Amino acid sequence: xxxxxxxxxxxxxxxxxxxxxxxxxxxxxxxxxxxxxxxxxxxxxxxxxxxxxxxxxxxxxxxxxxxxxxxxxxxxxxxxxxxxxxxxxxxxxxxxxxxxxxxxxxxxxxxxxxxxxxxxxxxxxxxxxxxxxxxxxxxxxxxxxxxxxxxxxxxxxxxxxxxxxxxxxxxxxxxxxxxxxxxxxxxxxxxxxxxxxxxxxxxxxxxxxxxxxxxxxxxxxxxxxxxxxxxxxxxxxxxxxxxxxxxxxxxxxxxxxxxxxxxxxxxxxxxxxxxxxxxxxxxxxxxxxxxxxxxxxxxxxxxx
Amino acid sequence: xxxxxxxxxxxxxxxxxxxxxxxxxxxxxxxxxxxxxxxxxxxxxxxxxxxxxxxxxxxxxxxxxxxxxxxxxxxxxxxxxxxxxxxxxxxxxxxxxxxxxxxxxxxxxxxxxxxxxxxxxxxxxxxxxxxxxxxxxxxxxxxxxxxxxxxxxxxxxxxxxxxxxxxxxxxxxxxxxxxxxxxxxxxxxxxxxxxxxxxxxxxxxxxxxxxxxxxxxxxxxxxxxxxxxxxxxxxxxxxxxxxxxxxxxxxxxxxxxxxxxxxxxxxxxxxxxxxxxxxxxxxxxxxxxxxxxxxxxxxxxxxx
Numbered sequence: 001x002x003x004x005x006x007x008x009x010x011x012x013x014x015x016x017x018x019x020x021x022x023x024x025x026x027x028x029x030x031x032x033x034x035x036x037x038x039x040x041x042x043x044x045x046x047x048x049x050x051x052x053x054x055x056x057x058x059x060x061x062x063x064x065x066x067x068x069x070x071x072x073x074x075x076x077x078x079x080x081x082x083x084x085x086x087x088x089x090x091x092x093x094x095x096x097x098x099x100x101x102x103x104x105x106x107x108x109x110x111x112x113x114x115x116x117x118x119x120x121x122x123x124x125x126x127x128x129x130x131x132x133x134x135x136x137x138x139x140x141x142x143x144x145x146x147x148x149x150x151x152x153x154x155x156x157x158x159x160x161x162x163x164x165x166x167x168x169x170x171x172x173x174x175x176x177x178x179x180x181x182x183x184x185x186x187x188x189x190x191x192x193x194x195x196x197x198x199x200x201x202x203x204x205x206x207x208x209x210x211x212x213x214x215x216x217x218x219x220x221x222x223x224x225x226x227x228x229x230x231x232x233x234x235x236x237x238x239x240x241x242x243x244x245x246x247x248x249x250x251x252x253x254x255x256x257x258x259x260x261x262x263x264x265x266x267x268x269x270x271x272x273x274x275x276x277x278x279x280x281x282x283x284x285x286x287x288x289x290x291x292x293x294x295x296x297x298x299x300x301x302x303x304x
Numbered sequence: 305x306x307x308x309x310x311x312x313x314x315x316x317x318x319x320x321x322x323x324x325x326x327x328x329x330x331x332x333x334x335x336x337x338x339x340x341x342x343x344x345x346x347x348x349x350x351x352x353x354x355x356x357x358x359x360x361x362x363x364x365x366x367x368x369x370x371x372x373x374x375x376x377x378x379x380x381x382x383x384x385x386x387x388x389x390x391x392x393x394x395x396x397x398x399x400x401x402x403x404x405x406x407x408x409x410x411x412x413x414x415x416x417x418x419x420x421x422x423x424x425x426x427x428x429x430x431x432x433x434x435x436x437x438x439x440x441x442x443x444x445x446x447x448x449x450x451x452x453x454x455x456x457x458x459x460x461x462x463x464x465x466x467x468x469x470x471x472x473x474x475x476x477x478x479x480x481x482x483x484x485x486x487x488x489x490x491x492x493x494x495x496x497x498x499x500x501x502x503x504x505x506x507x508x509x510x511x512x513x514x515x516x517x518x519x520x521x522x523x524x525x526x527x528x529x530x531x532x533x534x535x536x537x538x539x540x541x542x543x544x545x546x547x548x549x550x551x552x553x554x555x556x557x558x559x560x561x562x563x564x565x566x567x568x569x570x571x572x573x574x575x576x577x578x579x580x581x582x583x584x585x586x587x588x589x590x591x592x593x594x595x596x597x598x599x600x601x602x603x604x605x606x607x608x
Contacts, residue, residue: 006608017448097441119461148456170590175484177484177488178484178593180481180482180514181514182514182518183517184481184511207486207488209595210484210485210486210591211486211540211591213539213540213589213591214486214538214588214589214590214591217306217589218589226536226538226540226591227536228534228536229591230532230534230595232530232532233395234517234518234530234532235517236528236529236530285517285518286512286520287515287518287530288481289532289595290515291534291593
């Protein structure tokens with residue numbers, strides 16, 4: 001099971017590797033993060049991202065649709081896993097999807113072409129240096145981005161500048177601390193904790209999902225409403241057992257094995273026992289729970 | 305904040321006190337649990353239960369309704385907090401609600417009378433010695449009961465005997481391990497862990513919610529379907545801040561203070577710090593998450 005990690009190009013790079021989560025974006029936060037690992041262009045990584053997007057798409061996106069003619073800025077589109085869903089669900093809206101990685105943008109373009117999308121423009125851009133005029137978008141969409149940033153409120157404030165007055169923002173983030181399962185396993189929690197620790201040490205926050213509400217409020221959005229999107233998996237839901245527990249979450253933890261061990265966070269035997277226990281939850285009597293959080297807010301019309 | 309605990313009649317009784325959770329039932333599991341503390345007849349306890357039921361009623365019960373003329377057995381009705389909701393939502397069904405505690409049954413009757421219910425019969429009975437003929441009910445309802453039992457599958461198997469072929473069971477349980485919050489706090493988790501430990505040592509399982517699916521399958525129910533009912537609380541939902549975070553969950557943890565300290569599980573200062581941090585989550589930037597699980601299943605028509 002550890003073999004998969006070494007096939008990931010990030011295996012020797014902690015700063016990048018801990019960002020192997022769900023979707024993958026990387027920002028040069030005004031130079032504060034010097035490592036810029038690009039996800040998504042490796043075939044196996046692509047496959048895993050695709051698995052996840054297919055499994056979670058309804059849970060995360062079913063209530064997001066943009067009116068015809070409206071303009072939507074997607075920041076941190078990565079390889080376009082969410083972009084295709086977004087653009088297909090709002091075929092008459094016009095999307096501008098940016099990512100800091102040229103390779104990811106290239107792959108996202110290929111993916112959009114394969115899907116036959118004509119309403120998306122891709123651009124390479126840093127969230128802290130967006131090449132757009134202020135108030136030039138009706139909506140902003142941010143998915144699995146804030147978890148990687150050391151200054152998430154600053155990032156939200158910047159994308160808020162891009163919004164027209166009365167525009168909306170949609171933010172989706174996971175939360176590794178929301179993960180629990182049956183049979184319970186201290187070893188599995190220890191393996192997950194490695195990911196949380198590594199992401200924290202890289203300047204990110206793997207527990208950011210629960211924090212969406214205060215972050216969005218602090219960034220100045222109005223009418224903020226956050227709702228949890230819990231993935232509940234038992235053996236009566238075999239597509240989730242395979243697509244989420246096994247191929248998304250456990251695969252993600254497996255992917256940090258070498259980095260976690262190299263960082264001295266855990267012994268190989270302990271890590272492997274934890275991963276084994278995560279796989280144990282996919283058996284007939286197993287249960288797995290993980291929660292994403294989705295927040296929406298408005299850029300209020302300020303008094304003149 | 306610790307004062308509330310001493311006002312609870314269970315404060316010196318670990319076996320009973322850890323059962324101060326949400327709704328309250330106590331079973332003599334064929335003599336395996338010798339301590340039989342009766343909840344619900346103390347005014348302050350009643351008040352807390354009422355707070356909870358009012359807050360959670362839609363989340364837990366909105367999708368439960370029984371056809372007119374059908375017979376429903378509610379096992380472990382306690383003081384009737386769920387009974388009133390159930391009977392009001394299915395006014396043409398006939399309920400038989402049992403609890404092992406005569407005092408709880410007496411209070412439940414008073415509560416049902418105040419609510420003007422005419423479709424509920426209350427009886428004092430032990431789940432392992434139910435005074436009914438086999439296959440005499442169309443439906444069974446079990447809420448916040450299994451968490452207290454050392455043999456939950458045996459209990460489910462017994463209530464299954466009470467069901468007619470083709471009848472349904474509905475089970476609701478919480479899961480203390482599903483609790484997380486912002487700001488995060490090791491002290492708060494340590495205080496919660498005291499409750500989990502005490503309930504385990506009393507023969508129960510405070511983490512049983514996640515386990516509903518395998519338990520119901522093991523007991524022989526068919527078409528088992530479990531869904532999570534997550535309580536997400538931030539300051540945009542003030543009724544939940546007060547009704548759930550403060551008056552239900554934190555009050556429950558506060559209620560075990562003396563017992564946890566007497567049992568040597570935690571130092572008073574640590575416990576109080578944990579409770580303080582739970583209260584901290586009720587501030588404007590705080591978030592609190594807890595999940596209940598609801599399972600439904602059928603008693604299949606066995607081959608002759």
